[in-house]
Amino acid sequence: MADTTDRLMDKFPHVPERLSGLVDLAYNLWWSWHPEARVLFKQINQQAWKKSIHNPVKLLQESPAEFYVNLISNPEYLRRYDIIMNRFSRYMANHNGWFSEQYPKGRSLTIAYFSAEYGLHHSLPFYAGGLGFLAGDHLKECSDLGVPLVAVGFMYSEGYLHQHIRPDGWQDNIKEMLDRDAATIIRVLNASGEQMVIQVPFIEPPIHVAVWKVNVGKIPLYLLDTDIPSNLPENRTISHRLYAEQAEQRLKQEIVLGIGGRKVLNDLGIEFSALHLNEGHPVFAQLERIRERVATGMSFETAMNQAKGTAVFTTHTPVPAGNDIFPLDLMSRYFSEYCQQLGIDEATFFSLGHHPCEAGTGFNMTAFALRITQYHNGVSKKHGMVAREMWRCLWPGLQVQDIPIDHITNGVHIPTWLNPRMDSLYSKYFSSVDPQWQTNRDNPEIWQMVDEIPDKALWEEHIWLKQKLLNRIREKKRIKWESQLNEPGNLVAEGLMLNPSVLTIGFARRFSTYKRADLIFHDKIRLRRILNNPWRPVQIIFAGKAHPADNEGKEILQRIYEFAQQPGFGGRIGFVEDYGEQMAQYLVHGVDVWMNNPIPPMEACGTSGMKASLNGVLNLSILDGWWIEGYNGNNGWAFEGEASPESRDASDAAAIYSLLENEVVPLYYSASLDGIPHGWVKKMKETIKSTSAAFSARRMVKEYVTKYYPSLLACAENECPVP
Numbered sequence: 001m002a003d004t005t006d007r008l009m010d011k012f013p014h015v016p017e018r019l020s021g022l023v024d025l026a027y028n029l030w031w032s033w034h035p036e037a038r039v040l041f042k043q044i045n046q047q048a049w050k051k052s053i054h055n056p057v058k059l060l061q062e063s064p065a066e067f068y069v070n071l072i073s074n075p076e077y078l079r080r081y082d083i084i085m086n087r088f089s090r091y092m093a094n095h096n097g098w099f100s101e102q103y104p105k106g107r108s109l110t111i112a113y114f115s116a117e118y119g120l121h122h123s124l125p126f127y128a129g130g131l132g133f134l135a136g137d138h139l140k141e142c143s144d145l146g147v148p149l150v151a152v153g154f155m156y157s158e159g160y161l162h163q164h165i166r167p168d169g170w171q172d173n174i175k176e177m178l179d180r181d182a183a184t185i186i187r188v189l190n191a192s193g194e195q196m197v198i199q200v201p202f203i204e205p206p207i208h209v210a211v212w213k214v215n216v217g218k219i220p221l222y223l224l225d226t227d228i229p230s231n232l233p234e235n236r237t238i239s240h241r242l243y244a245e246q247a248e249q250r251l252k253q254e255i256v257l258g259i260g261g262r263k264v265l266n267d268l269g270i271e272f273s274a275l276h277l278n279e280g281h282p283v284f285a286q287l288e289r290i291r292e293r294v295a296t297g298m299s300f301e302t303a304m305n306q307a308k309g310t311a312v313f314t315t316h317t318p319v320p321a322g323n324d325i326f327p328l329d330l331m332s333r334y335f336s337e338y339c340q341q342l343g344i345d346e347a348t349f350f351s352l353g354h355h356p357c358e359a360g361t362g363f364n365m366t367a368f369a370l371r372i373t374q375y376h377n378g379v380s381k382k383h384g385m386v387a388r389e390m391w392r393c394l395w396p397g398l399q400v401q402d403i404p405i406d407h408i409t410n411g412v413h414i415p416t417w418l419n420p421r422m423d424s425l426y427s428k429y430f431s432s433v434d435p436q437w438q439t440n441r442d443n444p445e446i447w448q449m450v451d452e453i454p455d456k457a458l459w460e461e462h463i464w465l466k467q468k469l470l471n472r473i474r475e476k477k478r479i480k481w482e483s484q485l486n487e488p489g490n491l492v493a494e495g496l497m498l499n500p501s502v503l504t505i506g507f508a509r510r511f512s513t514y515k516r517a518d519l520i521f522h523d524k525i526r527l528r529r530i531l532n533n534p535w536r537p538v539q540i541i542f543a544g545k546a547h548p549a550d551n552e553g554k555e556i557l558q559r560i561y562e563f564a565q566q567p568g569f570g571g572r573i574g575f576v577e578d579y580g581e582q583m584a585q586y587l588v589h590g591v592d593v594w595m596n597n598p599i600p601p602m603e604a605c606g607t608s609g610m611k612a613s614l615n616g617v618l619n620l621s622i623l624d625g626w627w628i629e630g631y632n633g634n635n636g637w638a639f640e641g642e643a644s645p646e647s648r649d650a651s652d653a654a655a656i657y658s659l660l661e662n663e664v665v666p667l668y669y670s671a672s673l674d675g676i677p678h679g680w681v682k683k684m685k686e687t688i689k690s691t692s693a694a695f696s697a698r699r700m701v702k703e704y705v706t707k708y709y710p711s712l713l714a715c716a717e718n719e720c721p722v723p
C-alpha cells in the first residue's frame with residue numbers, strides 16, 4: 001500500500017542498532033496481543049513500562065541510554081529479542097492465512113472497514129465502549145486470518161475522559177490530551193514529506209483532515225484528525241472527542257469520517273472493492289462512492305445500485321441514542337452542493353433518510369444506511385429479530401421474517417481477552433492434541449480438552465487472578481489515599497475492604513440507563529442479607545462511566561456509591577473508578593461471576609460476558625443479547641426478564657436474589673476437603689467449553705467473510721447477485 005510515514009528510527013537516536021526492531025515492534029499493535037512481545041518492553045524497565053501505562057513508544061522515548069546498554073550485554077534478552085522479532089517478521093510477511101486458502105483469487109479484493117471508534121489497547125483512547133472493542137477485535141482477527149482489510153477511524157486527541165468520583169459519589173470527568181508524538185500512531189506523509197492533509201470534498205466551509213496511521217498487525221488503520229491550523233476553529237474541534245453532543249458537530253464528524261475517510265483512501269491509492277460500515281456513523285462513505293460513480297457519467301440510480309451490491313452495514317443497537325437523526329435544515333446546509341454533484345434534488349436525497357413510520361423526524365442515518373447498502377446485519381440472533389421488527393417499515397410489502405436484515409453474532413479476539421496465564425494452562429492441554437490450536441480456536445472440539453485440566457490447576461489459576469484484581473484495586477486506593485487524603489468512607493466505597501476469599505460478583509459496563517446498574521439494590525434488606533451472610537458472604541465490584549451529558553446515568557452511579565459507603569452493606573460493595581480496557585482485563589479475568597441485567601431487548605449483544613466466560617468466569621445474566629445463544633443450562637445462570645414495565649425491576653431483582661441464594665452462593669461455598677469447590681469448577685469448565693469457540697472473533701470474521709464477501713466480490717467484478 002502506497003503510503004509513506006515518518007522515519008521512525010530517527011525519533012529514537014538512543015536505541016542501539018542491535019535493538020532497532022523494538023521501534024518497529026512498538027509501532028505495530030501486534031505486541032498488544034502477544035504477551036511474549038510485551039515482555040521485551042517490560043524488561044527494558046518494569047517501572048518505566050508501568051509508568052508509561054504500557055505504551056512502548058513512550059517507554060522507548062523516556063528510557064535513558066544506559067537501559068539499552070544493559071540489554072545489549074544481556075544474552076538472555078538478546079536471545080528472546082531475536083526469536084520474537086523473527087516471529088513478528090514472519091507474521092507480517094505471511095499472506096497465506098485462512099483467507100487466501102478460501103479465496104485464492106481474493107487478494108484482488110480489499111475491504112474498507114469504517115467505524116467511529118476502535119478499542120485496541122488502553123494506550124489509544126479511541127473508544128467509548130462495546131462498539132469500539134468489537135471493531136478493534138475485528139481488525140486484529142482479520143490480521144490473524146489474512147483478510148485484506150483497510151480501516152478508517154478518528155484520531156480523538158481528547159479521547160481520554162478519566163472518571164473521578166467525588167466524595168459525594170458524583171462523577172467528574174477529567175480530560176487528558178493524547179500526546180500524539182508519544183503514542184503508537186504514525187504520521188502519514190505526502191510526496192513532499194509533510195503530513196498528508198486532505199480536504200473533504202464539496203463541503204463548505206472547507207474542512208481539512210490530517211492523516212495518521214496505526215498498524216494493527218497487517219491491517220492499516222487510518223485515523224482522521226481535524227485539529228490542524230488550516231481549519232476554522234469550529235472545525236478543529238471536530239475530531240476532539242467521540243460522539244459530539246451537539247447535532248451540527250456530530251453531523252460534521254460523520255461527514256469527515258465518511259466522505260473525508262473515503263477521500264483519504266482514494267488519495268492513498270487504495271482501491272477497495274467492498275465497504276463494511278460498522279454502525280450508522282460512517283454511512284456517508286457509501287454516499288461518496290455513489291457520487292464518484294455519478295462523476296464518471298452514471299445516473300444516480302445506476303451508481304447507487306452498483307455501489308449498493310458491494311456494501312455491508314452492521315447495525316449495533318436498538319437504543320435511540322445509537323441511531324442518529326439529523327434535522328433536515330441542518331442536512332440542507334451541508335448537502336445542497338453535494339446533492340447537485342449527485343444529480344438529485346434535495347427532496348430525493350432526504351427521502352433516503354426518511355423513516356416512514358416516524359414521519360417528520362428528520363434524516364435518519366440508520367434508515368439511510370439500510371437503503372443505500374445491500375447487506376445488513378444485527379449482532380446477535382435476537383438482535384437480528386429486533387432489528388427486522390424495528391425497520392420493517394422500510395419494506396412495506398414484506399413479512400417481518402423476510403425483512404433483509406440478517407445477523408452475525410459478535411465475538412471476541414481470544415489472544416486479546418484470554419489471560420496469558422490461563423492461555424498457558426489451556427495450551428498445555430490443548431497442544432497435546434493440536435499444537436496449532438490457536439489457529440483452530442473457533443473449533444469447539446479443541447475446547448473440550450478443558451475437561452482434562454485438573455480442577456486444582458484451573459481453580460488455583462482463577463484464585464491467582466482474583467487476588468491480582470483485588471491487589472490492583474487496593475493498591476490504587478492506597479495511592480489515592482496517599483495523594484488526596486480521601487475520607488475513609490470513600491476508600492471503603494472504592495473497594496478497600498474487598499476480600500479475595502469472598503464470592504465476588506462483577507458488574508462493569510457503561511452506565512446507560514437501560515443497563516440498570518443499580519437493579520440489585522431494589523430490595524436492600526434482602527441484598528444486605530446476601531452480602532453479610534457470616535458463613536457465605538458475597539461482594540460486588542462495580543465499574544463504569546456515565547456519558548458526560550447523561551445526568552441520569554450519573555445519578556445511578558451516585559446511588560451505588562452511596563450504598564457502598566453505608567456500613568450496612570459491610571464494606572462488601574466496591575466501586576472502581578475509571579473503567580477502561582485495562583480495568584476490563586482485570587475484571588473479566590478475576591471475578592467469580594459476571595452479572596448483567598439490562599432491560600430486554602436493549603442489549604443487542606454484550607461482549608464483556610464472552611470475555612469473562614473465556615476465562616472461566618460464570619455469567620449470571622438476564623436472557624438478552626448473546627446470552628440467549630450462549631446459555632446452555634449448565635454453564636452459568638440465566639433468568640427471563642419480566643415484560644411489564646411496572647413490575648419489571650422488582651421481579652428481575654427477585655430473580656437474581658433467588659439465583660444467588662439458592663444456587664450461586666451454595667455452589668461456591670461447597671468446597672471439598674481438598675479446598676476446591678469441584679461443582680463450581682465443573683461449571684467453569686462447562687462455560688469455557690461451550691462458549692469460547694462460538695463467541696470468538698475468529699468465528700465472527702469467518703462468518704462475515706463467507707456470508708458476504710463472495711457476493712461482494714462477484715458484484716465488484718460486475719456480476720452482482722440478484723438479491
Ligand SMILES: *Cc1c(COP(=O)(O)O)cnc(C)c1O
Nearest residue numbers: 129130509580581584606607608
Ligand atoms: C468489552 C468491553 C465493553 C463492552 O461490554 P458490554 O458487555 O457490551 O457492555 C465495554 N467497555 C470495555 C472497556 C470493554 O472491554
